Amino acid sequence: xxxxxxLTPSSYIEHHLTxxxxxxxxxxxxxxxxxxxxxxxxxxxxxxxxxxxxxxxRKATPGVPSKRQAFVELMIEFIDNEVKNTFHGNRHVFVAxxxxxIFVWVLLMNTMDILPIDIMAWIYEHVFGLYYWKTVPTTxxxxxxxxxxxxxxLMIFFSVKVKGLGGWMHELxxxxxxxxPLLWILNLLFNFIEYVxxxxxxxxxxxxxxxxxxxxxxxxxxxxATGIAGTFFGVxxxxxxxxxxxxxxxxxxxxxxxxxxxxxxxxxxxH
Amino acid sequence: xDINFTLIAQAxxxxxxxxxxxxxxxxxxxxxxxxxxxxxxxGLAAGERGRQELELASKRSTDVLKETKQQASExxxxxxxxxxxxxxxxxxxxxxEGDRILAGARAEIENEIFSAKEALxxxxxxxxxxxxxxxxxxxxxxxxxxxxxxxxxxELK
Numbered sequence: 001x002x003x004x005x006x007l008t009p010s011s012y013i014e015h016h017l018t019x020x021x022x023x024x025x026x027x028x029x030x031x032x033x034x035x036x037x038x039x040x041x042x043x044x045x046x047x048x049x050x051x052x053x054x055x056x057x058r059k060a061t062p063g064v065p066s067k068r069q070a071f072v073e074l075m076i077e078f079i080d081n082e083v084k085n086t087f088h089g090n091r092h093v094f095v096a097x098x099x100x101x102i103f104v105w106v107l108l109m110n111t112m113d114i115l116p117i118d119i120m121a122w123i124y125e126h127v128f129g130l131y132y133w134k135t136v137p138t139t140x141x142x143x144x145x146x147x148x149x150x151x152x153x154l155m156i157f158f159s160v161k162v163k164g165l166g167g168w169m170h171e172l173x174x175x176x177x178x179x180x181p182l183l184w185i186l187n188l189l190f191n192f193i194e195y196v197x198x199x200x201x202x203x204x205x206x207x208x209x210x211x212x213x214x215x216x217x218x219x220x221x222x223x224x225a226t227g228i229a230g231t232f233f234g235v236x237x238x239x240x241x242x243x244x245x246x247x248x249x250x251x252x253x254x255x256x257x258x259x260x261x262x263x264x265x266x267x268x269x270x271h
Numbered sequence: 272x273d274i275n276f277t278l279i280a281q282a283x284x285x286x287x288x289x290x291x292x293x294x295x296x297x298x299x300x301x302x303x304x305x306x307x308x309x310x311x312x313x314g315l316a317a318g319e320r321g322r323q324e325l326e327l328a329s330k331r332s333t334d335v336l337k338e339t340k341q342q343a344s345e346x347x348x349x350x351x352x353x354x355x356x357x358x359x360x361x362x363x364x365x366x367x368e369g370d371r372i373l374a375g376a377r378a379e380i381e382n383e384i385f386s387a388k389e390a391l392x393x394x395x396x397x398x399x400x401x402x403x404x405x406x407x408x409x410x411x412x413x414x415x416x417x418x419x420x421x422x423x424x425x426e427l428k
Contacts, residue, residue, distance in 0.1 A: 024276050035277040042281060046288045050296060057299050062306035069303075076300055097297035101289050137281075142274060146281030 009222050016117060016218055019140070020132045035140055037130075042137035045108040050101065079103055082258060087265040095264055098154075099257050102147065106206070107253035109137040113213050114242050114249065118221055138210045138252075141203065148203035151260045155198070158267040171270060202259050209252045213245050396427045 019035040056068045065073060083096045113136045124133040137143045159168045172191045177183045220241060224234025400420060 030273060031275050033273070033275040033277070034280060035275070038277055039280050039284070043284050046284060050288055050291055054291070054296050057296055057303075060300050060303035062303045062310060065303075065307075069300075072300065073304060076297075077304070092297065092301055094293060097292040098289050100297065101285075101292040105285075105288060140277065142277035143281050145274065146278045147285055149278070150282050150285050 012222060012225075013215075013218055015132070016121065016214075017134065018132045019134055020130060035134070035142060037133045037135075038137045038140040038143055041112065041135060042105070042109055042143060045112070045137070046105045049104040049108045053104065075103075076100060079257070083261050086258070086261050087268070089268055095261060098264075099261050102260050103253055103257040106138065106147070106256050107250060109143065110206075110210055110249035110253055112136045113139070113210055113217070114245055116238075117214075117217055136210060136214055138206055139214050141207050144203035144207040145199070147206075147256070147260075148199040151202065151263055152195075152199040155263050155267040158264060162268050163270055167270065198263055202256070202263070206252050206256050209248055213241075213248060216241055392427055396424050399423070399427070 020037040021033050022036055024032045024034050053072055056066075056072050060069055060072075079099050080091070080096050083091045083099050087095045089095070115135055117135065120135050121133070124130045124135075134140065156168075159171070163171065173184045173187050175187060176190065177187050217238065220234050220238045223230045224238070225231075400423075
């Protein structure tokens with residue numbers, strides 16, 4: 001933490017929750033802000049995760065697999081199985097690889113939450129010279145909304161692709177209550193709410209869980225600064241929460257992946 | 272909760288990652304897994320086929336053995352039959368040959384008897400004539416009684 005700022009609980013939390021930002025293309029205004037920390041961390045994680053899988057996979061042999069290949073196969077077969085149970089079509093073309101991407105990427109981004117925040121902050125500041133740097137990309141709503149909205153647009157894309165524009169319109173106006181023209185508005189309203197709630201719940205669930213985890217780490221860290229007893233309990237609570245968080249991190253990545261698959265599958269099926 | 276340009280950047284990154292996985296990560300591993308599954312399935316099928324073939328072969332070998340045994344016993348039976356036939360034939364032909372030899376011997380004996388009889392008869396006739404001529408030397412003229420002597424000789428035959 002920089003010496004020129006007084007260390008209070010609010011400045012501590014504020015420091016940890018502030019993004020490293022830049023303005024895109026010299027534009028002013030809130031929208032043209034870019035969170036460099038979120039973007040760089042997530043891209044590094046994505047490249048690392050998918051890249052290492054790629055490095056293993058490109059040497060994949062149909063014979064006896066190496067330990068690394070066996071691990072990747074285990075993960076891919078697990079995801080493939082989940083997708084197979086939900087999606088009834090040729091999943092290998094798009095849906096299953098997308099699910100793998102989501103799972104690996106989100107899991108890695110969530111896992112950054114387990115890294116000890118204050119040590120990481122020290123490293124960012126003293127090794128890289130970055131005073132503000134948020135480590136966990138999924139505590140940024142932009143990340144979760146980016147993923148959820150991408151899935152949302154894929155949902156619309158596949159709805160139109162599979163059922164045709166007319167078929168999709170028919171579905172919007174005539175389901176779930178019936179074909180009667182009097183019900184059209186009601187159907188449309190119902191579908192509208194459904195379409196809006198999907199990306200919202202999808203993204204906020206992930207964001208909320210990981211953000212809450214981050215805040216609890218911050219609170220434990222604050223307690224640890226209050227004295228010997230605080231440090232003692234802080235260590236155990238921090239360790240306990242981190243262990244519990246392994247479950248949450250994995251579970252949330254899995255839930256996010258499964259919901260993406262379910263939404264895309266629903267777009268493929270007509271009512 | 273400030274939505275900003277980061278969202279668009281993240282969505283872009285997401286789409287690039289999806290593209291990468293779809294194109295480079297998923298297919299090779301899927302291929303490897305599917306190939307391995309095929310190899311395993313083939314192996315299992317080959318094992319099953321081998322087992323069936325073994326079963327078939329053992330059944331066939333039992334059949335062949337059974338058939339061979341039967342053939343062997345048939346051959347032995349035929350051989351026995353043939354042997355007894357040969358013995359029978361040999362007996363028959365020996366009997367016939369014996370009979371023939373016997374008949375030949377009998378004919379020869381008959382001949383011998385006949386010629387002996389002939390010789391004896393001639394001798395007897397001569398002796399009779401000689402005896403008679405001794406007795407009748409004086410009374411009988413061989414020339415005069417030639418016809419008588421000839422008839423006598425004829426009778427003795």
